Amino acid sequence: MNPLTIIWNFLSNTYHRLGSPREFYTISLYTTPVFGFLFLVLSLFGTYFGLFVAPADYQQGDSFRILFVHVPVAWMSLFVYVVMATAGAIGLIWRMKMAFVVTICSAPIGAAFTALALLTGSIWGKPIWGTYWVWDARLTSELILLFLYFGIMAVYYAFEERKTAEKATALLSVVGVVIVPIIHYSVEWWSSLHQGPTVFAEGGPKMPPEMLLPLAFMAIGFMFFYGYALFLSMQARVLDNERKSRWVKEIVSGKTN
Amino acid sequence: MANSMAPSSKQISAAQLSAIKLCCHRGDNQLFNDISFEVSAGQCLHVTGPNGCGKTSLLRILCGLNQAEGGQVLWQGKAISGNHAFFSSCAYVAHKEGLKNELTAIENLRYYQQLDARRDEVVLDRLLSKMGLLSCADLLAQNLSFGQRRRLSFARLLIANFSLWILDEPFTGIDNSGRELIETLCVEHLEAGGSIIMTHHQSLNDSPLNRYRNELALSKA
């Protein structure tokens, strides 16, 4: 058989299996701990290298080390948004139940990443800029992103009927993903008008490999953390959504008896 | 089950509307499951059942407002979703009459005429007089009585050539002469080869519609 066909078959098989709540639940029981373990290992490595191996920055001393959390978390805040909107689009177009679950479960995780990015950013800002908050383009965009996440969660919880809520949430996340680049661009233009601090705007310090390595570890680690948190929360939601179905009743009674 | 075929010569054997294994949930509750039926030209499908058994939900699925959890609805053999031919031939009269309070009776009707056909004041006048509303043509819809509003929303059915009428409790809040009028309209429509799907909580045994009637009884799950 053609290797492309094999890959295609594998992908479409996985897609269809993940599309069924029950299959997803069974598969995720095995994959979730793996994600969690990989996150733990990678982030431990990353933390160790970041805190003890990477050299101190010649300008910022040790305070720059928060970068190993701040940067991956900021990346994740956007990555989660893209995943959320893509899943929303898949759900709306192909009417795939599980895609909606991905969208809904991603929103709080994404919001948490965004809030963490803002928090670590302002902690980092204090020693470098002398203030916790500046109206810098990236900070402001991140703040707006946080509000987009809040809006998406608010829409989900506003509807009583779950299916309507899922579709409305998916639609809003798709609308948001179209507007995010425009927001980003406009905020960039706006902050250049306001002359924000430019300590870092000019490319920043070149990064030596001792810094790049822990950053990569942390970034991939957080990716697995997202997978871990997403799957855990999806498991709970799938059980809740399907609570009337026999397989869920069997699982629940099997555990309590 | 009163079941009779329409004697109309125009009747064709092929079903106009077919529902295949429809299933519908509200929240966690299943309203109905695996419902299949067909409605052909000249037939009136009477959907019966207790309150809350999903009659209105079924009608809304049939006219394309709601999506069924499972199964499909076909119009002349083609799925109704995105089916232009279906939406041009289906008219839905519900509890919400679709009338604007700020507009007069004739303006409300004129709007629907402009949506579906050429603007023609003569037709509008004829329709209003047929429904017994000529005297209140220039009254704002908010000043019409409930029965008059019902009549006005039924006038909409005659504005263009809709072959499928979907009527949700058509005789609610309407007087005897109004009911007779609507029954006459329905019979004329069925005789001309149209189809009707309606919910009505009372029996239609004494109604002239009885001889065209097929019953679909929904039960509470």
Place this chain on the structure above:
Amino acid sequence: MKNTLALYFQREWQLMFRNTSSMIQPLVFFIIIALLFPFSLPAEGALLQKIGGGVIWVSAVLATMLSLESMFHSDYQDGTLEQMLIHPRSLPLAMLGKALAHWTSTGLVLTLFSPILCITFNIPNEQIWVLFSGLLLGTPSLSLIGAIGAALTVTLRRGGVLIAIVILPLYIPILIFGAGMLSQSSQGLEVASQLYALAAILMLSLTLTPFAIAGALRVTIN
């Protein structure tokens, strides 16, 4: 048969003229909000002149947002919205007509009135034109994008706050470019690029939002 866009636009106008309070309320709200600022700030003419444009923009955004909640509400209540959804005519086109009609009753009225507010803020004449053209290009996008939020929340009993949470972040680019034009021109700089940006956003809104509004209605009305 009559063009869908024109038909809906005309119908909305007819309804608006039967119910003129829906047209006057946003305008009054717009003026009141803008006039609250002088009371809450130090009484300095120079300061008001400096922030006047921003204040007018924020007021326009808030006034538009306030009027959004009623955009689909009566159509939903009386059943005309359902009839629209099952009609073979193009729903996105109908929604475009509706949103544009909404703009004429809110954004356009506010824009036409804005020069008078500018005078109360002592904004120089050449900047009045800058603000005016910015509002003229920016407010239609406010109505179009806002209609998505209105459509998403039409079935909810208390949709007003939710509309604000959902829509205000999406308004930020328009606000930035619109209000930015003023600070730009007060420094004697060109404002063409911001006008182009507003025009680009308007083009995107005109082409994409009707589909989003139609999709949102199909999702929520059931």
